[in-house]
Amino acid sequence: MTADDKRRRILEAAVRVFAAQGYDASRVGDVAKEAGVAYGLVYHYYESKEAVLEAVFREAWGRLLAAVALAEETGANAAEQLELVVKIVLRAWRDDPDLVRLLVREVTRNPHIQDELDEIGQAFASLERMVSRGQADGTFRAELDPKLAAWMLYGALEEVLTGWVLGQLPDDASAVSAAERELTATMVGGMRT
Amino acid sequence: MTADDKRRRILEAAVRVFAAQGYDASRVGDVAKEAGVAYGLVYHYYESKEAVLEAVFREAWGRLLAAVALAEETGANAAEQLELVVKIVLRAWRDDPDLVRLLVREVTRNPHIQDELDEIGQAFASLERMVSRGQADGTFRAELDPKLAAWMLYGALEEVLTGWVLGQLPDDASAVSAAERELTATMVGGMRT
Amino acid sequence: MTADDKRRRILEAAVRVFAAQGYDASRVGDVAKEAGVAYGLVYHYYESKEAVLEAVFREAWGRLLAAVALAEETGANAAEQLELVVKIVLRAWRDDPDLVRLLVREVTRNPHIQDELDEIGQAFASLERMVSRGQADGTFRAELDPKLAAWMLYGALEEVLTGWVLGQLPDDASAVSAAERELTATMVGGMRT
Amino acid sequence: MTADDKRRRILEAAVRVFAAQGYDASRVGDVAKEAGVAYGLVYHYYESKEAVLEAVFREAWGRLLAAVALAEETGANAAEQLELVVKIVLRAWRDDPDLVRLLVREVTRNPHIQDELDEIGQAFASLERMVSRGQADGTFRAELDPKLAAWMLYGALEEVLTGWVLGQLPDDASAVSAAERELTATMVGGMRT
DNA sequence: GATGAATGAGATTTCATTCAT
DNA sequence: AATGAATGAAATCTCATTCAT
Numbered sequence: 001m002t003a004d005d006k007r008r009r010i011l012e013a014a015v016r017v018f019a020a021q022g023y024d025a026s027r028v029g030d031v032a033k034e035a036g037v038a039y040g041l042v043y044h045y046y047e048s049k050e051a052v053l054e055a056v057f058r059e060a061w062g063r064l065l066a067a068v069a070l071a072e073e074t075g076a077n078a079a080e081q082l083e084l085v086v087k088i089v090l091r092a093w094r095d096d097p098d099l100v101r102l103l104v105r106e107v108t109r110n111p112h113i114q115d116e117l118d119e120i121g122q123a124f125a126s127l128e129r130m131v132s133r134g135q136a137d138g139t140f141r142a143e144l145d146p147k148l149a150a151w152m153l154y155g156a157l158e159e160v161l162t163g164w165v166l167g168q169l170p171d172d173a174s175a176v177s178a179a180e181r182e183l184t185a186t187m188v189g190g191m192r193t
Numbered sequence: 194m195t196a197d198d199k200r201r202r203i204l205e206a207a208v209r210v211f212a213a214q215g216y217d218a219s220r221v222g223d224v225a226k227e228a229g230v231a232y233g234l235v236y237h238y239y240e241s242k243e244a245v246l247e248a249v250f251r252e253a254w255g256r257l258l259a260a261v262a263l264a265e266e267t268g269a270n271a272a273e274q275l276e277l278v279v280k281i282v283l284r285a286w287r288d289d290p291d292l293v294r295l296l297v298r299e300v301t302r303n304p305h306i307q308d309e310l311d312e313i314g315q316a317f318a319s320l321e322r323m324v325s326r327g328q329a330d331g332t333f334r335a336e337l338d339p340k341l342a343a344w345m346l347y348g349a350l351e352e353v354l355t356g357w358v359l360g361q362l363p364d365d366a367s368a369v370s371a372a373e374r375e376l377t378a379t380m381v382g383g384m385r386t
Numbered sequence: 387m388t389a390d391d392k393r394r395r396i397l398e399a400a401v402r403v404f405a406a407q408g409y410d411a412s413r414v415g416d417v418a419k420e421a422g423v424a425y426g427l428v429y430h431y432y433e434s435k436e437a438v439l440e441a442v443f444r445e446a447w448g449r450l451l452a453a454v455a456l457a458e459e460t461g462a463n464a465a466e467q468l469e470l471v472v473k474i475v476l477r478a479w480r481d482d483p484d485l486v487r488l489l490v491r492e493v494t495r496n497p498h499i500q501d502e503l504d505e506i507g508q509a510f511a512s513l514e515r516m517v518s519r520g521q522a523d524g525t526f527r528a529e530l531d532p533k534l535a536a537w538m539l540y541g542a543l544e545e546v547l548t549g550w551v552l553g554q555l556p557d558d559a560s561a562v563s564a565a566e567r568e569l570t571a572t573m574v575g576g577m578r579t
Numbered sequence: 580m581t582a583d584d585k586r587r588r589i590l591e592a593a594v595r596v597f598a599a600q601g602y603d604a605s606r607v608g609d610v611a612k613e614a615g616v617a618y619g620l621v622y623h624y625y626e627s628k629e630a631v632l633e634a635v636f637r638e639a640w641g642r643l644l645a646a647v648a649l650a651e652e653t654g655a656n657a658a659e660q661l662e663l664v665v666k667i668v669l670r671a672w673r674d675d676p677d678l679v680r681l682l683v684r685e686v687t688r689n690p691h692i693q694d695e696l697d698e699i700g701q702a703f704a705s706l707e708r709m710v711s712r713g714q715a716d717g718t719f720r721a722e723l724d725p726k727l728a729a730w731m732l733y734g735a736l737e738e739v740l741t742g743w744v745l746g747q748l749p750d751d752a753s754a755v756s757a758a759e760r761e762l763t764a765t766m767v768g769g770m771r772t
Numbered sequence: 773g774a775t776g777a778a779t780g781a782g783a784t785t786t787c788a789t790t791c792a793t
Numbered sequence: 794a795a796t797g798a799a800t801g802a803a804a805t806c807t808c809a810t811t812c813a814t
Contacts, residue, residue, distance in 0.1 A: 006777085024217045028805065038779045043806065144375055148353065151362060152379060155352020156345040163344045182337055186345060190383025196794070220787065231796045233791085242788065392798080410603040414784065424800045429785065530761055537742045538735040538765060545734020546727065555730060568723055572731060576769025582773070606808065617775040619812085628809065 007045045010035045011059070014052045019098035023053055023106050053106065060099050061119040064092065068126045078134030079192075082153070083184045085127065089157050090180050093164055093171070101165045104158060124150050131191065140191040153187050200238045203228045204252070207245045212291035216246055216299050246299070253292050254312040257285065261319045271327030272385075275346070276377045278320065282350050283373055286357055286364070294358045297351055317343050324384065333384040346380050393431045396421045397445070400438045405484035409439055409492050439492065446485050447505040450478065454512045464520030465578075468539070469570045471513065475543050476566055479550055479557070487551045490544060510536050517577065526577040539573050586624045589614045590638070593631045598677035602632055602685050636686065639678050640698040643671065647705050657713030658771075661732070662763045664706065668736050669759055672743055672750070680744045683737055703729050710770065719770040732766050 013035035032039045046052045067088040075081030093100045127150035134140035163169030206228035225232045239245045260281040268274030286293045320343035327333035356362030399421035418425045432438045453474040461467030479486045513536035520526035549555030592614035596605045611618045625631045646667040654660030672679045706729035713719035742748030
């Protein structure tokens with residue numbers, strides 16, 4: 001096994017452990033045990049417990065950002081682009097629920113994480129651009145503030161994920177595709193002229 | 194100063210401290226110092242640090258719930274009721290931003306809290322009833338799941354508050370009223386047939 | 387027992403433990419156990435392990451400084467003043483060998499301790515003044531640099547203490563008074579014209 | 580580069596690192612990095628971190644001891660021999676201040692080291708013999724204990740070095756030769772009848 | 773010989789909670 | 794009711810040493 005494999009194993013173990021117990025309640029030793037490595041190795045690869053969390057965030061948001069950027073390139077028009085974003089985000093839950101659970105739980109709680117991650121800002125900027133484009137071509141209401149719209153959309157998305165995370169909303173396959181449809185219909189529909 | 198005054202001062206200090214530093218990072222001593230009382234007095238009035246958080250939640254949600262219930266009684270129809278809820282929640286920010294900051298950061302994230310507070314569930318149930326009523330009278334789309342709609346609405350609201358909390362969205366008086374209008378237009382509008 | 391008693395007991399325990407094992411090899415728990423208090427109480431009174439060492443130094447040097455200042459006032463002439471200093475320092479060994487052992491072992495090793503303790507500088511300045519005075523009245527050689535002389539005297543004193551600390555020099559009562567005589571005869575004698 | 584070169588580079592790096600940070604605060608990795616070799620290589624050549632310190636001492640004292648032995652052979656009489664020793668020790672500072680800094684800081688303080696290094700004892704024995712010889716030929720006071728005299732001399736010397744190490748005493752060329760003269764005048768002069 | 777990843781015991785420090793006054 | 798000293802379990806982090814390659 002290469003050294004980078006170990007680094008990756010630690011990161012993936014951290015996602016599982018932090019997701020299951022929350023960041024604060026997780027001990028570094030839990031992460032090491034879950035990764036199947038010695039305690040000290042976590043500190044060989046990462047400066048501190050918080051640096052592990054940051055690395056998780058950085059990568060997760062990196063992936064999400066790539067997906068959103070793809071949506072921005074691929075989508076024919078603003079509405080379709082936003083629809084793609086909704087799909088991408090909601091399907092992330094299906095693909096890696098632990099990671100989503102972690103992001104949902106901790107991002108809001110660690111304010112200084114946010115300062116360091118401009119990937120978050122870039123994702124929001126991308127959403128804003130989509131809304132603006134929709135206003136330019138007359139699809140969306142002109143008086144809507146694109147920044148506010150981006151935050152509302154993100155909030156609705158995140159809360160549906162939270163509902164799934166907390167087991168308060170059904171998250172079987174059909175519920176997930178229904179949520180996709182209804183989120184698009186409501187949020188994108190609500191922006192239309 | 195009466196005993197109840199001290200109890201209240203501790204509670205209000207806790208709101209400020211938890212809001213500023215987050216619950217986990219706050220020490221009991223910080224709360225005591227902020228309240229201007231002796232360390233041990235916090236334990237005289239509350240069982241534990243977590244009991245303080247719980248008391249804060251209970252009271253805050255109580256107030257919010259009362260407001261939502263009032264909206265349900267007062268509003269002429271579903272759309273108007275939801276509009277009132279949006280107003281109430283967003284204005285809570287203006288009235289007590291620290292409390293809102295605390296709720297936003299901790300409520301959906303602290304699993305322990307949720308078990309004990311079915312008030313949260315009641316607020317969501319109230320929102321659900323409003324959506325259902327709107328579907329019954331043909332205002333809202335029939336295929337919309339009321340529960341999902343309630344979560345989306347709450348998420349959009351919460352995220353706008355978060356934007357204000359983090360200083361990422363403008364929160365002057367005119368921005369707040371614009372947000373009120375646009376949130377209603379988008380979310381309630383998006384639910385319409 | 388008053389709170390300050392406990393603080394003092396911790397300080398005195400620290401002197402014994404640091405003297406016996408050396409600062410680096412001593413654990414905070416050893417100090418607590420020696421003082422007969424709980425682990426955390428050390429941190430109730432002192433910021434850190436190093437702060438304890440600093441407090442010991444500050445007090446010990448304070449006492450020494452006071453003694454040297456007294457010698458400066460009391461002594462009839464420069465030679466007599468220096469003789470008094472030799473006596474004071476060597477007798478500190480008899481009175482509190484652990485404290486002397488600690489000072490001898492650690493002062494040179496913790497360079498940044500020295501920055502914080504200008505008491506050390508004051509003691510040296512006092513010695514310098516004595517030498518200068520002796521030069522002024524023709525007792526000591528004029529070409530001797532008073533600062534250098536102060537350092538030489540201190541070094542010879544400290545080394546005799548070290549010999550005692552390490553058990554390499556005899557330290558029974560008669561050896562101690564012989565050392566007093568010979569140190570004075572050699573060092574003060576060596577400065578004379 | 581030969582294997583012995585590497586061994587030597589590690590030793591010289593250790594002198595610099597231990598001198599700069601102190602032995603306890605120095606990490607094995609610091610020494611390896613300073614030497615420009617791999618972490619593990621330090622352990623290839625030396626049993627442990629302490630073995631490195633020991634090797635440094637052994638060599639340094641070996642050199643010093645040789646110099647003192649030379650002084651004992653070369654010097655015409657006791658006073659001249661001691662004068663030579665003073666010169667040798669003080670000039671070691673000019674030649675390798677890091678090494679001197681390290682010896683000054685650690686040698687008399689690390690109890691473990693002393694047991695293993697009887698070279699230290701030999702150097703002191705050599706000084707004692709010189710003093711005794713001086714007493715035998717009537718140069719030095721008969722009542723002076725040769726062992727105590729050796730320790731005093733060493734202490735005065737060491738302290739002047741310490742003053743230079745700490746930057747508290749001037750150590751330019753003229754100050755160094757003045758110190759040589761004055762140390763001899765005071766210490767050796769003080770022993771005379 | 774040379775490398776640096778891997779190990780884990782052990783240290784400091786934190787802080788919720790208890791308790792004597 | 795009110796105080797704040799006292800407790801000690803539990804966490805993070807360090808780093809000398811080992812070992813596979």
